[in-house]
Amino acid sequence: MAEPTSPSRPPVAPVVKPVQRFSPVWIIPVVAALLSLWLVWKYYSARGPEVTVRFETAEGIIAGKTPVLCRNVNIGTVDRVRLTRDLNGVIVTLQMTSEANELLRKDTQIWVVRPRYGGAGISGLTTIVSGSYIELAPGLSKEERRDFxxxxxxxxxxxxxxxxxxxxVSDQAGGIAPGSTITYKGLNAGKIETRVFHPQTGKVEFTAFINADFAKLVRADSKFWNISGIDVDVGANGLHVRTGTLETLLMSGITFSEPDDETTSPPVADNAIFTLYNSFEDTKKFVMKTSLPYLLLFTESVRGLSPEAPVEFRGVRIGTVEGISFRYLPADPQQRVPVLIKIDPSLITELPPENPDAAQQFIASNVEKGLRASLKSGSLLTGQQFVDLDIQKNPGPASVIEIANYKVLPTVPSGGLAQLEDKAGDLLDKLKALDLEKTVNNLSETLAGVKKTLAGYDKNSEIYRELTGAIRQLDETLRSVHDLTELLRRKPNALIFGKPKDMPTPSPTPRQSRERSR
Structure with a gap:
């Protein structure tokens, strides 16, 4: 059965409404997106550069935890730690903040702060609780750098x-280490920064920093010496004990003195080099500013002359004996003894700094004037000798010559005590050559004969009586001669006219008196 059809209706026209282009709902995601972008920009803008630092070990460094500080301000964090390719160290990557951009210079210094004990004492004790951290000291260079x-x-x-x-510069470390104190009259004047040993020269080199307040006191002639421990000196004036401060006794230290005359010793510039002496007494030792090596050739014995012996010019020390060895002149047919000396001509005369050869020219000109070297005795008790330079009178022509790459100064034989020693030695050699035993025997025989002869001159002997009579006759003769000379003195013509009557009769001789008394 068919369904009934409904009556037809006209179509309804659609109603078109305009679409809303912005909805409040969209505010939330937009704000979220903007916030995310801002957070990203802030993160990367505050992130700063990455820096790599090479260390020998990563002791105390933990990735993502160990901070990087500059004057106790956090400027970064350790990002990661890895070994080097040669396995001889570690590479630490630091994630720095934007504030560190101006701190990363070519001469920036970076190190790990951990508990330490050294010349500067104990440091880093706070890291026992807080843990180690990396310290950054900004440099002064304008050139930037990212690897250190x-x-x-x-x-x-x-x-x-x-x-x-x-x-x-010193011959030994003497307990001095980085951080050791430099004092001046008991006040803290600076610190030792580094210590390096040079195997080629055998010297220990220290770099030191002097505070600005004391920098002007350091002059070209200033002396630096080690004051670690106690310095005891026993001399003619008694016992002298020198000690530094308690800090230098415990941690070692150095002190210095300014020259006596500051007007002749100018201030020094950065990186000036000084000798570090082992003690105060060593500062009094002879030091040459400039040294010229010369070779001396002696034909006499050099016993008593040793290295470090002085070289003097008219009593003033101007040099030092460096060595005595035949290796300086191995092929010498005369077998002279070579002595190497070093002298400083600036101690005798002022040399022009613009002429580097002025010192050698000065020595050469004085050799032509008679400058000669000789050995002299420095002590009668020890027999020590030294080299004496002096201008001799009429020494003969000579000049500075060069032998075996050494400049040779002319020498003269030693005088004074050395000559006496040689003459005494010759005399002893002659005495040794004599047959003393035979001479003593002959002398004994002669003395025996003399004794026998003298024994015959007894008071009762005939010889004694004859000698006594002869002496008496000689006495009478002398008295007669005396009377005659007295007569001639008073009356020169007495030989012609005879003796005057008024002249007194001479006194009788003892023999005449005895004969008259009989």
């Missing part, structure tokens, strides 16, 4: 501190 070699020891003096940097 970390310091294994913290710097003693921060960059930019006003003061004076100098170099001290």
């Amino acid at each position: 070699v970390g310091l294994e020891q913290p710097p003693v003096t921060p960059k930019g501190v006003p003061g004076l940097h100098i170099t001290l």
Whole structure:
């Protein structure tokens, strides 16, 4: 059965409404997106550069935890730690903040702060609780840098501190280490920064920093010496004990003195080099500013002359004996003894600094005037000798010659005590050559004969009586001669006219008196 059809209706026209282009719902995701972009921008803008630092070990460094500080302000964090390719160290990558951009210069210093004990004392104790951290000291260079070699020891003096940097050279370390104190009259004047040993020269080199307040006291003639421990000196004036401060006794230290005459000793510039003496007494030893080597050839014995012996010019020390060895002149047919000396002509005369050959020219001109070298005795008790330079009178022509790459000064034989010693030696040799035993025997025989002869002159002997009579006759003769000379003195013509009557009769002789008395 078919369904009834409904009556047809006209179609309804659709109603078109305009679509809303912005909905409040969209505010939330837009804000979220903007916030995300801002967070990303802030993160990367505050992130700063990455820096790599090489250390020998990663002791105390933890990735993602160890901070990087500059003057106790956090400027970064350790991002990662890895070994170097040669396995001789570690590479630490630091994620710095944007504030560190101006701090990363070519001379920036980076080191790990951990508990340490050294010449500067104990440091880094706070890291026992808080843990180690990396310290950054900004440099002064304008050139930027992103890779560094970390310091294994913290710097003693921060960059930019006003003061004076100098170099001290010594034969031994003497307990001095980085951080050791430099004092002046008991006041803290500076610190030792580094210590390096040079195997080629056998010297220990220190770099030191002098505070600005004391920098002007360091002059060209200043003396530096080690004051570690106690210095005891026993001399004719008694016992002298020198000690430094308690700090230098415990940690070692150095002190210095200014020259007596500052007007003749100018201030020094950075990186000036000084000798570090082992004690105060060593500062009094002879030091040459400039040294010229010369070879002396002696034909006499040099016994008593030793290295470090003085070389003097008219009593003033101007040099030192460096060595005595035939290796200086191995092929010498005369077998002369070579002595190498070093002298400083500036101690005799003022040399022009613009002429580097002025010193040698000065010595050469004086040799032509008679300058000669000789050996002299410095002590009668010890027999020590020294080299004496002096201008001799009429020494003969001579000049400075060169033998075996050495400049040779002319020499003259030693005088004074050396000649006496040689003459005494010759006399002893002659006495030794005599047959003393035979001479003594002959002398004994002669003395025996003399004794026998003298024994015959007894008072009762005939010889004694004859000698006594002869002496009496000689006495009478002398008296007669005396009377005659007295007569001639008073009356010269007495030989012709005879004796005057008024002249007194001479007194009788003892023999005449005895004969008259009989």
